Amino acid sequence: MRAFNRVLSLLLGLALLAGGLLVAAEVAAALLDRGELVIPARRWADALRATTFTDARVVFGVVAAVGLVLFVAEARRWPKRRVPLADDQQRSWWLLRRSLEQYLGRVVTTGTAATGARARVRPRRRRLQVRLDADVAPTAKPAVEQHAAQVLEQLIGPDRSEIRVRIRRLERVA
Amino acid sequence: MDRRNRVRLALLGLLLLAFGVAGLLARADVFGAPAASSAVLPEGLVARWDRYDPWNLVAVGIVALLLAWYGWRLVRAQLRRGGGRAQMGDLEYRAAEPGRQDADRGRTTVRAAAISHSTEAALERVRGVERAVVGLFGSPYEPELRARLDVNANADLTQLRHNVSAVLERLATTTGMPPRSADITLRLIERRQSRVS
Numbered sequence: 001m002r003a004f005n006r007v008l009s010l011l012l013g014l015a016l017l018a019g020g021l022l023v024a025a026e027v028a029a030a031l032l033d034r035g036e037l038v039i040p041a042r043r044w045a046d047a048l049r050a051t052t053f054t055d056a057r058v059v060f061g062v063v064a065a066v067g068l069v070l071f072v073a074e075a076r077r078w079p080k081r082r083v084p085l086a087d088d089q090q091r092s093w094w095l096l097r098r099s100l101e102q103y104l105g106r107v108v109t110t111g112t113a114a115t116g117a118r119a120r121v122r123p124r125r126r127r128l129q130v131r132l133d134a135d136v137a138p139t140a141k142p143a144v145e146q147h148a149a150q151v152l153e154q155l156i157g158p159d160r161s162e163i164r165v166r167i168r169r170l171e172r173v174a
Numbered sequence: 175m176d177r178r179n180r181v182r183l184a185l186l187g188l189l190l191l192a193f194g195v196a197g198l199l200a201r202a203d204v205f206g207a208p209a210a211s212s213a214v215l216p217e218g219l220v221a222r223w224d225r226y227d228p229w230n231l232v233a234v235g236i237v238a239l240l241l242a243w244y245g246w247r248l249v250r251a252q253l254r255r256g257g258g259r260a261q262m263g264d265l266e267y268r269a270a271e272p273g274r275q276d277a278d279r280g281r282t283t284v285r286a287a288a289i290s291h292s293t294e295a296a297l298e299r300v301r302g303v304e305r306a307v308v309g310l311f312g313s314p315y316e317p318e319l320r321a322r323l324d325v326n327a328n329a330d331l332t333q334l335r336h337n338v339s340a341v342l343e344r345l346a347t348t349t350g351m352p353p354r355s356a357d358i359t360l361r362l363i364e365r366r367q368s369r370v371s
Contacts, residue, residue: 002176005176005179005180005183006176006252008179008183009182009183009248009251009252010248010249010252010253012183012186012245013244013245013246013247013251013252014245014249015245016241016242016244016248017242017245017246017248017249018242018245019238019241019242019245020238020239020240020241020242020244020245021238021242022238023234023235023238024235024238024239024242027231027232027234027235027238028235030231031228031231031235045215045220048213048214048215049213049215049216049217049220050213051213051214051215052210052211052212052213052214053197053200053209053212053214054210054211056197056201056214057197057198057201059197060193060194060195060196060197060201061198062194063190063193063194063197064190064191064193064194064195064197064198065194066190066194067186067187067188067189067191067192067193067194068187068191069187070183070184070186070187070190071184071188071191072187073187074180074181074183074184075184082359085331085335086335088339090354090356091339091342091355091356091358092355092357092358093335093360094357094358094360095361095362096359096362099360099361099362099363100362102362103327103362103364154330154331155331155362156331
């Protein structure tokens with residue numbers, strides 16, 4: 001979302017810059033009686049005078065839909081990019097959430113009977129909430145939880161995480 | 175930067191939504207007068223617009239220039255490293271004898287890029303750090319340091335933090351500029367062979 005917002009803001013800035021300069025140039029040309037440069041303002045004004053609200057309903061609908069989607073996307077809470085690791089004096093330490101999720105998934109897959117493990121980490125007030133989706137037999141679930149807890153304790157310290165393993169598909173025990 | 179972008183884009187979304195809904199409501203004759211069959215640009219508005227000629231054009235020109243200026247600021251902020259923060263300037267040391275300061279005795283300038291590159295090199299020598307990217311922002315005498323470190327996932331993070339802190343303290347001692355704040359983000363990467371340092 002952060003990268004998307006940055007690209008969208010860049011495009012918005014470019015549009016404002018180019019549009020603003022173009023309109024200013026058109027205004028200068030009009031004040032000097034040089035006619036229209038690029039924007040056919042008269043033709044556009046005539047078209048708007050001939051267009052009724054009923055004719056333009058699709059345009060209004062699309063604009064409202066785009067506005068709604070943009071507003072909802074920006075207003076909703078997206079998972080944070082970083083999770084807090086520690087805070088000492090003037091230094092703040094963070095872990096990139098995605099790298100932690102990928103690492104946890106790999107470690108659980110290689111270190112336990114689970115296969116295809118995928119981790120989802122969400123920072124809560126003082127703890128990290130971790131959800132592990134894995135293909136594993138129910139009997140092996142505590143071992144998976146324990147292994148993930150050990151790895152997290154090593155990384156972020158003791159008593160800082162809440163782990164929940166969700167079985168995606170039962171794995172047969174060989 | 176991200177928060178500002180979010181607020182800005184959310185407001186743009188609201189503006190578009192309001193515009194679209196107003197158009198749809200006008201079409202549905204909600205505003206009292208039957209507007210569904212009236213023009214989007216009514217003649218009355220055009221006549222009023224023409225009455226203020228040429229000042230209407232001057233006003234439009236000024237607004238357009240202001241929007242272009244805002245657009246330029248927006249583009250510049252997005253392209254800047256460090257989320258729109260001002261990059262740190264070069265560090266200057268004046269030659270001075272104890273108790274005296276003479277501007278004509280010369281000065282030594284240390285480029286900000288040289289400080290950040292040397293910090294990156296020092297951080298990459300820390301055991302467990304594979305790659306470091308450092309940005310220095312704000313005043314050169316009390317900068318804000320932001321670093322992203324790619325670290326070996328098998329490294330002891332407590333020890334790594336301790337070693338990184340030692341590097342930052344050395345930086346403060348060498349340059350005489352203690353960072354006002356340091357924001358350090360670690361990215362876990364897996365490496366099969368551990369390095370010896």
